[in-house]
Amino acid sequence: MNYTRMVIEKEAPEEYGYDRIRFNLSESSIADQKLSDIGLSLPDLTLFYGEHRGDKQLRALISAQDAGISPDDVLVTAGAAGALFIISTSLLSANDHLVVIRPNYATNIETPRAIGCAISFVDLAFEEGFAIDVERVKAAIRPDTKLISVTCPHNPTGTMMSRAELDALVALAESSDCHLLVDETYRDLSYGRRLPTAASLSPKAISGSSLSKAFGLSEAAV
Template structure:
């Protein structure tokens, strides 16, 4: 494999420097948390720093499995973040001879890792004019005899839109008919505005669910994610991949993750109240800003608005926004989209930073 840095990483705020940004609207998670803010107390002085369970801390796997009907800890593999799970799935399942179907726009890893492998990709592009709605029949039409994987994010990143439970069942039926796997990247599932969809992995042995502690819990630094599958042969294949990459996870990180998940209900209630308040700020701004249009999100902490600027002015817009107004956005090219689109993360910044950043977007759009 020949690796190439993804724009979403090479241009990330941590690479540019957080100290150079006043209003960071590019982040795709809730605000990063401290253990004190999470009210989590850890006694790790007596923790033996051994090689942990290769599948992950049993208690943590039980907590994850409890979120899906009919799932057990034996269906869960703890990984180095959702990114680690996505990488292992792509490299374990795909070769140059294989084909996959990917919903686009999408989180970059779901596209770039298969590209690096050399797999053949059919993109199902979502369109602003259609409300970024997914037509499952387009997935069915894209299936070939070589199709090995269908890749879907739900709630969707970067638009925040949702498929329905019926659509989820239709996608699984397509995969079962084709004899391929379907990956449900469910990183934002806990932040669904309405009742979350079932865990995809709970609905079929051909479905794989992926999630992490990063986006909904605000602890990306512990690098703890997971994948879930009822297919034991597949799980053993992915376990082999994990063991060859890193043997096991950090026993400290997994204990922290388990302690946080014990407070899951309380934390999610707090998150949802705060998110809805900040989303209302974004909604009010867009209603008053004629240069910006959007599809309102249905989950997560991001949306994907469109700015009314010609192609030749977008680079100058982002340049002025950053260097004159110290405001950072995630431009469309991070997601294989035109730069008239941008991912706006509205929960990571403080309320004042959010308001300042939105005002900066309006100002910069009129200055170019």
């Protein structure tokens, strides 16, 4: 793959230098801390490879959040970006096509682009409240479409799909014999009644989430 560094990587505070930033209004995690700063201590730990898909008890806790998901449906990764990379490289090839509802997280665009597959964008508009037009998504589907990619809660506007819109996208993926990826990284920051995880609704739906945004725990994701 011909992978190009994303703008978000070049502009990260770690790259730019924290000492050069006077007011950081965009950091998605918390400042560096020690466990002792928050009153925690850990006993002596045994460091080992662990289970490839993640600890069984952890996967059971994650799957228990929604009916319709089993521990075997859960993959624990070191960072949401790693999970999204796995999804793209597992489902897409240079001969495939995906539909990206944009704006979207950069990894969901740049990794498929590096793979060499064709991409169709369905752009959301401010004037329409960044609402998803499922019919426009349907019109972008091709016979070689393998994946539909969307974020919810939406990154970066924070808008939410309705349950009807989510169900319509799931039904579209099923009828088109492709997968639906819902990047749910901001799920735990949503207000009011939460949508079910997309993965609980269909074998064709994939949910990606993370602890970095809602909990400030960077590099921990499923």
